[in-house]
Amino acid sequence: MSEHNNHDAQHQGEKPVKRREMSRRQFLSYTLGGAGAFMGAGMIVPMLRFAIDPVLQPKTQAAWVKVVEASKITDVPTSFKFKVHQVDGWYESDPELEAWISKDKSGNVFALNPTCKHLGCTVNWNANPEFKDQYFCPCHGAHYTADGKNLAVAPLPLDQYDLKVENGFVYLGQLGPNKRV
Structure with a gap:
């Protein structure tokens, strides 16, 4: 019986592990958020390149x-x-x-x-x-x-x-x- 009491004493401080399952609402939120971010980046990257590209071009000397x-x-x-x-x-x-x-x-x-x-x-x-x-x-x-x-x-x-x-x-x-x- 003392073995049983020791075993119970060791496990009393630990909480049982609960598995969290993703709800349908969370899954849709993550999926739509990720897809929206991907599409937003797809629109913003060309705009940034258009704005920054002239600055990155090497400066040329004036022609004679x-x-x-x-x-x-x-x-x-x-x-x-x-x-x-x-x-x-x-x-x-x-x-x-x-x-x-x-x-x-x-x-x-x-x-x-x-x-x-x-x-x-x-x-x-x-x-x-x-x-x-x-x-x-x-x-x-x-x-x-x-x-x-x-x-x-x-x-x-x-x-x-x-x-x-x-x-x-x-x-x-x-x-x-x-x-x-």
Whole structure:
């Protein structure tokens, strides 16, 4: 009898194992929830790829664009307009850009972007009689030297285009910070 009491004492602290069975309602909830999540992921993944894919594409350098004959360039800055093909994500366009191209005292050709570094207005050469032989911004009075050096108001010099002269033509490339000043 003592063996029987020991055996009962050992099993008194343990609860009997109950098997839980899944109800039909739980089975349908799990099945429909899983199928809905699978279909939702099937719709969201292509949308995410569409939105993120342009960001993951490698950046390319700007292509060289033929702008003007080299013989037309003088030591006085002259405005030239040109079109570039650009791709912004999924949108392709051909905007018209402008560059002020001239020669320095050594005869080297250079091109400046006419966008003022103060607030983005367009600068013009000799546009104000007070600032002779300078680029002048009509919006807030910023002015620059022929090399694009900022003299007043603007915090930075005008940006400069990469430039090459080939087969008698001036080609413009990537826009970057001014290396002349």
